Amino acid sequence: MNIDSQEMNNQKNNQSVLSHLDGNGDITMVDVSSKTATTREATATGQVRFPSEIYEQIKAADGMTKKGSITQTAHIAGIMAAKRTHDLIPLCHPLPLDKIGLTFAYDDAISSITVTGIVKVTHRTGVEMEALTAVSVACLTIYDMTKALSHDIIIDNVRLINKTGGKSDYKHA
Known part of the structure; x- marks a missing residue:
């Protein structure tokens, strides 16, 4: 067996453990x-980091911009997105979600807004x-x-925090 064939077999063996292959x-x-x-329930989080002077400007305005409330608009967008995940991610199942909750927290230490989302369903x-x-x-x-x-805004640290239900639970260390 040459190296190319061996590598292809290794890739095939590794791919077979991925759920969508x-x-x-x-x-x-x-x-x-x-x-x-x-x-089943899952919690995810992410951060939007701003240059410190921009962060202070946003906080001083209580999150209001000419477009409206930053967090209220983001809250609605996040709920709508969760409900449409199967339209965005090709192999996701459409789910009748029971709960979608989002919270927003200002973090002065790193000039950011942390977004946390919790989604719940009773399903397979x-x-x-x-x-x-x-x-x-x-x-x-x-x-x-x-x-x-500013365009010097960074979306960072989007990750799964925990999940429960199904065959295994997960909690980020």
Whole structure:
């Protein structure tokens, strides 16, 4: 066996453990029909970091811009995004979400707004992608609402914090 064939076999073997690839490495939507519906919840977070003078300007205005409230607009956008995750991420299942919650916290130490999203469903598949999508779109909306003040805004640290339900739970260390 030459190196190229060996590497291809290794890649095939590694790909077979990814949920959206079948044993041949072909893309597939996960079949959840045999799974039991359980209550599943996921929490994600992300940050929007600003230059300190811009952050102070946003805080002094209580998050209001000419476009309206930064966090209220981002809240609605995050909820809408979570509900449409299956339209954005090709292999996600459409889910009847039971809860979508977003919170926004100003962090003076690093001139940022932290967005946290919690999504809950009773179904046969989890809601990690919905929580991550809600947070990502909320962060993007904050960027959109404040880009007139500066383009030196950084969206950072979007990640899953925890998930419960299904075959395994997860908690970020």
